[in-house]
Amino acid sequence: MFNGFAFEEYTLNISLATTDGYDEIVAFDSDGKQFASTSVTPSAGQVSLDFTDYSPGEYRFAAVNSDDDTVVSEVTEVLEPNIELVDWQTASETDMYTSENSIALTDIVMTVENTGNAPSKLTWVGYESEEFTPEWAEEGTPEPVKLNQTGTPKSKEETAFDYQAEFNSDRELPVAVHVGEKLQLVDVNNRQLLTSGMDNDRSVVSSEETKGWSVQQGVEYEFTVMIGRQYAERDSMTKTVTWENMGTSEIMTNQPEDSLIRTSKTEGSN
Missing domain, CATH: 2.60.40.3080 (Immunoglobulin-like)
Incomplete structure (x- = not known):
């Protein structure tokens, strides 16, 4: 039948x-x-x-x-649906970042795919790093900001108030991911996620002489992207972020097009 x-x-x-x-x-x-x-x-x-x-x-x-x-x-x-975080990169690693569009060098580009046999939804997105460690409440809701002004970058804790990812192409959470569908989403809400806390150890410098921002060459740290799924526990991926070929710019996130924030899989990461 x-x-x-x-x-x-x-x-x-x-x-x-x-x-x-x-x-x-x-x-x-x-x-x-x-x-x-x-x-x-x-x-x-x-x-x-x-x-x-x-x-x-x-x-x-x-x-x-x-x-x-x-x-x-x-x-x-x-x-059974199965939304997976396939990968994430910085916009500088993709063809999405140019000086002509609204996507910033530091925007996070994530790829999710539903490998199950039923549809589901991406419900929230969260981040944590060696530079800042947010505290996430149940279901991914961020707790109020905790900022340790005297701590090192690794001990600094920070979250955005009521942080909500905002994606390019006017997509908003929750995002439906249908069977066999692979989506590439660019979070354009908070462009300081990758630089948060880096000014504590002078990795990021704002100079009045050059009237611009600069990043210390070779700065490296681990950064984790987490996703919430409608019918499953959160999924996450940790990668090592390395700042390469950085110049000086009036706006920190608008570096020259040949700038690169490279990411690589961390050993033992998903």
């Missing part, structure tokens, strides 16, 4: 081998409650169910003859 199941955004398409003997498809959730249903016309090769408000888990799909409520055939399917 059932040839296959495939999502198109939040619509579940069911391929049918035959429509003989039944005129309805009913989906039951893992608690045995009816979740969705649709009528079946003779010779239909496919039917669709709205799964907008679904929860991951096992679903039972039944081909039903509505004349006598008999189940002609049934099958179970486990629906």
